[in-house]
Amino acid sequence: MTLSSAPGKVYLFGEHAVVYGEPAVPCAIERRARVGVQQRDDGKLRVNAEDLSLDGFTVEYDGAAGEGPDVDVSESLLDAAMGYVDGAIEQVREVTGNDEAGFDVTIESDIPLGAGLGSSAAVVVAAIDAAARELGVTLDVDELAERAYRTEYQVQDGQASRADTFCSATGGAVRVEGDDCRVIEAPDLPIVIGFDGGAGDTGQLVSGVRTLREEYEFAADTVEAIGDVVRNGEDALADGDLEELGRLMDFNHGLLSALGVSSRSLDTMVWAARDADAYGAKLTGAGGGGCIVALDPTPETETALSFTPGCEDAFRAELADEGVKRLE
Numbered sequence: 228m229t230l231s232s233a234p235g236k237v238y239l240f241g242e243h244a245v246v247y248g249e250p251a252v253p254c255a256i257e258r259r260a261r262v263g264v265q266q267r268d269d270g271k272l273r274v275n276a277e278d279l280s281l282d283g284f285t286v287e288y289d290g291a292a293g294e295g296p297d298v299d300v301s302e303s304l305l306d307a308a309m310g311y312v313d314g315a316i317e318q319v320r321e322v323t324g325n326d327e328a329g330f331d332v333t334i335e336s337d338i339p340l341g342a343g344l345g346s347s348a349a350v351v352v353a354a355i356d357a358a359a360r361e362l363g364v365t366l367d368v369d370e371l372a373e374r375a376y377r378t379e380y381q382v383q384d385g386q387a388s389r390a391d392t393f394c395s396a397t398g399g400a401v402r403v404e405g406d407d408c409r410v411i412e413a414p415d416l417p418i419v420i421g422f423d424g425g426a427g428d429t430g431q432l433v434s435g436v437r438t439l440r441e442e443y444e445f446a447a448d449t450v451e452a453i454g455d456v457v458r459n460g461e462d463a464l465a466d467g468d469l470e471e472l473g474r475l476m477d478f479n480h481g482l483l484s485a486l487g488v489s490s491r492s493l494d495t496m497v498w499a500a501r502d503a504d505a506y507g508a509k510l511t512g513a514g515g516g517g518c519i520v521a522l523d524p525t526p527e528t529e530t531a532l533s534f535t536p537g538c539e540d541a542f543r544a545e546l547a548d549e550g551v552k553r554l555e
C-alpha cells in the first residue's frame with residue numbers, strides 16, 4: 228500500500244475572483260485528507276470513502292471500471308460525489324502511461340466536505356500522489372499540482388482556479404494569479420474557523436457569480452475590487468500587519484456577500500467573530516454554507532463562536548508548512 232496525505236486550506240483573500248484572473252491568497256491548514264492506494268490486478272477501481280455521505284448514506288463504490296455502487300442513489304449524485312477520485316485516477320493513468328491500472332483506494336479525511344476548506348483539492352492531491360507512487364512514479368510538486376488542477380477543472384465543468392490544488396500540494400501560504408502560482412512568506416497567523424455544519428455546491432456558486440458578472444457591470448467591478456483587496460492584503464501580509472489584514476478580510480467578506488455567495492449562518496458567524504473583537508472575519512472557499520475564517524490571537528472568537536446558534540464547531544487552525552506528505 229502507498230499512503231499520501233495533503234492539507235486543506237482557508238482563503239485569506241480572493242476566492243471566486245481568482246476564477247477570473249484576479250490574485251488570491253489561500254493558506255494550507257493542518258487538517259488533512261489521507262489516501263491509501265493499492266494496485267489491483269484486475270484493472271478495477273474500488274473506492275472506500277467512509278466520510279463520504281450522501282444525505283445520510285455511506286457509499287462504498289466501485290469506480291468507472293468497477294461494478295457500480297452498492298447504494299441506491301441517482302447517478303448524478305454519485306458522479307458529483309465520486310468524480311474527483313475517478314478524475315484523479317484518470318490523471319495517474321495518463322501521467323504514468325499505464326491505462327489499465329486498477330486500484331483499491333481508501334480515503335480518510337479531517338476536512339469537512341463542501342465547507343470551503345478545500346476537501347476536494349486535498350483528496351485529489353493525495354490520491355494522485357499515492358496512486359502514481361504505487362506505480363513507481365514520484366511526481367514533482369509542480370506536476371502534481373498541475374494534474375490535480377486538471378482534475379478539479381474537469382469535475383467543476385471548466386470552472387476552477389489553480390488556487391486550492393496548488394496550495395494543497397505545496398503547503399504554506401500561496402499566491403495564485405492565473406497560472407502564476409508561488410509560495411509566499413507569511414507571519415504566524417492566529418486562525419480561527421467557525422463551521423455551520425453545512426456545505427455549498429462549488430460549481431453552482433461559481434456559476435452564480437459568472438452569471439451576475441455577465442449581467443451587471445457593477446458585479447464585474449466587484450470582482451475586480453476583490454482583486455484590489457487582495458493586492459492590499461499582500462502588503463499587509465508582508466508587513467505582518469494583522470489589524471490591516473483583518474480590515475481587508477472584512478471588506479472581502481462584504482464583496483463576496485454582494486456577489487451572493489454568503490448565507491445567513493455564514494454572516495451570523497462573521498458577526499459573532501467581529502463582536503468578539505477578531506481582527507477580521509470572512510467566509511472561506513465557495514461559500515453558500517460551511518466555514519468562516521477569522522483572525523484572533525485571544526480565545527474570545529473561538530468562545531463566542533461556540534455559543535453562536537448555527538455554529539456547529541469552532542476551532543483553531545495552524546498553518547501547514549508542508550503540503551503533500553509521503554507517508555508509506
Ligand SMILES: Nc1ncnc2c1ncn2[C@@H]1O[C@H](COP(=O)(O)OP(=O)(O)OP(=O)(O)O)[C@@H](O)[C@H]1O
Nearest residue numbers: 276278308336340341342343344345346347512513
Ligand atoms: N473524505 C472524502 N472522501 C471522498 N471524497 C471526498 C472527501 N472529501 C471531499 N471529497 C470530494 O470532494 C467533494 C467536495 O468538494 P467541493 O469542492 O464541493 O468542496 P470543498 O473542496 O470541501 O470546498 P471548497 O472547494 O469550497 O474549498 C465531495 O463531494 C467529494 O466528491
Ligand SMILES: C[C@@](O)(CCO)CC(=O)[O-]
Nearest residue numbers: 242243386387388512513
Ligand atoms: C470559489 C473558488 O474560488 C474556491 C473554492 O475553494 C473556486 C476555485 O477557485 O476553483
Ligand SMILES: [Mg+2]
Nearest residue numbers: 345346347348
Ligand atoms: Mg473544492
